[in-house]
Amino acid sequence: MIGVLIGIVILAIVIYVGVLIYQQRIRRQVVALTTKKESMVAIPLKDELALVGQLSLTGQSLERYQSLQTDYADITTNRFPRIDEQLNQLLADARGVNVLQLKKNLDKVTLLVNQTDELVQSVQEKLASLQEVDKQHREAVQQLEHKYQDLRKTLLAKNFAFGPSIDGLEERLGQLEGNFDTFTQLTQEGDHERAADVLSQLQDDTKQLDDLIDTIPPLYKDLTVVFPDQLKELKAGYQQLSAEHFHFGDQDILAQVTAIEQHIQENLATLSDLRPADAQVVNERIAKQIDQIYDLMQTEIDAKQPVEKNLDGIAKFIAHAQNQSHMLLNELDRLGQNYTLDHHELETARELNEQLRHIDGIYQQDVQTLTGKTATYSQILAHQQQQEKDLEQIEKQQADILKSVAGLADEERQARDTLQQFDFDLHSLRRQVENLNLPGIPQSYLDYFFVVRDEVAQLATDMDQPQIDMERITKQLLIIQTDLDTLREKTEDLVDSSQLAEQLLQYANRYQTSHANVAEASQKASDLFEHQYQYAQALETIATVLDEVEPGSYKRLEDAYYQRKGTDKPHRTTKD
Known part of the structure; x- marks a missing residue:
């Protein structure tokens, strides 16, 4: 029981202490809110309202000012008293213990103070804005008035520099001055809202007029001074060049000058309409056209000297090429009687000769125009450059064709010498085989020999034709040379195999009575030698059995054969 009482006492003490602490907190917040309210009171809104009120505002600006006066009255006669009342009540209530009510009242007065502070700040900022706008507009009046005076002076002092644009510029200036008067009146009356709208448009229009005054004079000068002077110079230059018999092909310079003059007049009308951007584009086009005429005339002047200088050289070049063409055609005609020209040499030479005739025709025409003083030098110079x-x-x-046919006679002589050598080689090989006194010649060897012989005979026939095809002859020579080399190898094989086979058969006689296999192999080899003419097989047959009876005998006899013959042993595969 005593413990419960102690607990209740302690709880009561804690609650009491908490209430005291919360009351103290409430009082501190009341002090802070009171201080914030006093800082708002210290703001001199009344004085600022009085200053703005002296600006003689009208229209929307006056309506804004009156709205700010209403806000100020609400702040001073309503909000401030309510804040004081609620703060005093909050201090009185802070002595009680109704914590929830205290919290609610504190939130309420805090919201009121904050809203009032925002309203005070807004009123102060808007009053400052009205003062600043009034200041800016009055400064703008002075600046624009000074600007218009400068523009007016420029138009009056330099009206000659604007040409047909002067009327439009002065009209623009008059419109600006009318708008400026409206702006000045609105500013003086204090209707700054409407004045601001007029000022924005006024500034844009003033800048446009200022830009026109800057950009039109140089464009007008080009159209009335620079371009006409250049066209005058071009006309005089054209007259002088025409007197000196210069011509310009299909270019009508005077018509181009007239067209440019028309463009100048049209562009002056564009300037009169105050469209300098469009006039600038046309001026650039006119300047380019004038430069092109200058370039055209200068091109003809520059071309005259090289044209006259090149005449003699081109004539000699053509004459030399024509002489070369005549010699080439004669040489090809002569060679064509004895040789077949397989690469269209004669057709190509005739085409080149036709090209020369065409070149000479153009050259003669150019000479006639020069003589008749109707030449366009740049065209003739282009002809000369292409002709070279x-x-x-x-x-x-021409040189390539001559080079390709120049060696035909030498090639023919070499081919005939080679043909003679082929014929000699064939006879030599035939005598070599005949001297062996063999019982017969293998058919395969005879077939190959006759092929080579026919090839040599065909070559001789082709060489005896009225027109020799040296390209075909050259191919035949290469083929025959290869085949003849092969025939020579076959002949050597025939000689070696037949001679060795004959020697080994004689050597085998010593073993025929003592070795049956030797007798049998000798019989077979003799048949191959005497009746079938297969000398290589006969050699292999007897050599194999001799090496069985007397190892190394075949190699010894073979080495001795080649030593007597005085040649190296050829590579040949045989059975051991």
Whole structure:
């Protein structure tokens, strides 16, 4: 029981202490809110309202000012007293223990103080804004008035520099001055809301007029001074060049000058309409057209000297190429009677000769225009430059053709010498085989020999034709040389195998009575030798059995054979 009482006492003490602490906190917050309210009171809104009220505001600006006066009255006659009342009541209530009610009242007065502070700040900022706008507008009046005076002075002092644009510029200036008067009146009346709208448009229009005054004079100067002077110079230059018999092909310079003059007049009308951007584009086009005419005339002037200088050189070049062409055609005609020309040499030479005739025709026409003083020098110079390139190419092709046929006679002589050597080699090989006194010749060897013989005979026939095809002859020579080398190898094989086979058969006689296998192999080899003419097989047959009876005998006899013959042993595969 005593413990419960102690607990209740302690709880009561804790609650009491908590209430005291909360009451103290409430009082501190009341002090803070009171201080914030006093700082709002200290703001001199009344004085600022009085200053703005002296601006003689009208229209929307006056309506804004009156709204701010209403806000100020609400702040001073309503909000401030309510704040004081609620703060005093909150201090009185802080002595009680109704914590929930205290919290609710504190939140309420805090919200009121904060809203009032925001309203005070807004009123102060808007009053400052009205003062700043009034200041800016009055400064703008002075600046614009000074600007218009400068623009007016420029138009009056330099009206000659604007040409047909002056009327439009002065009209623009008059419109601006009318708008400026409206702006000035609104500013003086204090209707800054409407004045601001007028000022924005006024500033844009003023900048546009200022830009027009800056950009039009140089464009007008080009159209009335620079371009006409250049066209005058071009006309005089054209007259002088025409008197000196210069011509310009299909370019009508005077018509181009007239067209440019028309463009100038049209562009002056564009300036009169105050469209300098469009006029700038046309001016640039006119300047480019004038430069093109200058370039055209200068091109003809520059072309005259090289044209006259090149005449003699081109004539000699053409004559030399024509002489070369005549010699080439004659040489090809002569060679064509004895040789077949397989690479269209004659057709190509005739085409080159036709090109020369065309080049000479253009050259003669150019000479006539020069003589008749109707020449366009740049065209003739282009002809000459192309003629030099074409003549160089023609002479190169002529030289290539001559080079390709120049060695035909030498090739023929060499081919006949080679043919004679082939015939000698065939006879030599035939005598070599005949001297062996063999019982017969293998058919395979005879077939190959006759093939080579026929090839040599065909070559001789082709060489005796009225027109020799040296390209075909050269191919035949290569084929025959290869086949003859092969025939020579076959002949050597025939000689070696037949001689060795004959020697080994004689050597085998010593073993025929004592070795039956030797007798049998000798019989077989003799048949191959005497009746079938297979000398290599006969050699292999007897050599194999001799090495069985007397190992190394075949190699010894073979080495001795080649030593007597005085040649190296050829590579041959045989059975051991």
